[in-house]
Amino acid sequence: PTAVAPAPSPSPSAAPSAPAPAAPSPARAPTGGESRPVYELDAGQRVVALTIDDGPDPRHTPTVLALLEQYGIRATFFLIGENATEHTGLVREIAARGHHIANHTWTHPDLRSLSEGKVRDELERTSDLLHRTTGKVPSWFRAPGGDWSSTALRVSAELGMRPMAWSVDPRDWARPGTGVITDRILRDVRPGAIVLNHDGGGDRSQTVAALKxxxxxxxxxxYHFTAPPG
Ligand SMILES: [Zn+2]
Structure with missing residues (x-):
């Protein structure tokens, strides 16, 4: 939600070890409808949401950011906590450029196999880090692999996040070749599409080339690109 209590603005000199703020407290509880994953946006407009998962990764994220800047695109980055804590400068840069910082768990586990306590730890730890690093509480959550569970949906709602899935998956993580990634996306995109790409989790040079x-x-x-508001 954009209506969360004001948090201090991130400053370039803010140390990652700055005192942790209180746990994120959403201004409103998401409604029941918001606890179901969003797969597509309103198809009434020629918009696409670009989502970029599994980073940040210093090998690829800066190039992706430069490309998005070149084309004037705002995207949503689903960050993995253990990557984000190693690269807080990149996290701040993503946020400073106007992109959404979103929660993709701390260690990218299969949430369906975890206890509620472990699920909460994965999500809360990541939201706390992203809040501490950027001054903003993440308003979107995505389950690793799109493997949602009722526990994960409930816990993410309690932490003030809505679940975002996708409608276009080029399976870029499997490195099928730049041409294949490009063709799958151009074949499947339609108004309201949510596109899944990856800038972390391995060599993503094919994804970067496909974006170009x-x-x-x-x-x-x-098409216009949008980062959907929380
Ligand atoms: Zn992922």
Whole structure:
């Protein structure tokens, strides 16, 4: 939610070890409808949401940020806590450039196999870190692998987050080749699509190359990119 209590603005010199604020306290509890994952946006407009998972990764995230800047695109980055804590400078840079910082758990486990306490730890620890690092409480959560569980949905709602899935998955993580990634995205995108890409979790140079190809094609065909508000 954008209506959370004001948090201190991130400053470039803020040390990651700054005192931890209180646990995120959402201004409103998400409604029942909000606890179901969002797969697509309103198809009434020619919009696409670009989501970028598993970072930050110093090998790829800076290039992705430069590309998004070049095309004037705002995206949503689903960050893994244990990567974010190693690269807090990148986390701050993503946020400073106007992208959404979102929660993708601390260690990227299969949440369906974890106890409620462990699920809460995965989500809360990550939200706390992202809040501490950027001054903003994440308002979106994505289960690793899209493997949702009722426990994960309930805990994420309690932490003030809505669950975001996707509608276009080029399976870029499997490195099928830049051409294949590009073709799958251009074939499957339609108004309201939520596209899944990865900038972490391994060598993502194919994904970066695909972004260079497909972003201008979508823009030329009249699509606008949006980072959906929480
Ligand atoms: Zn992931």
């Amino acid at each position: 190809t497909y972003l201008p094609v979508l823009i030329d065909s009249g």
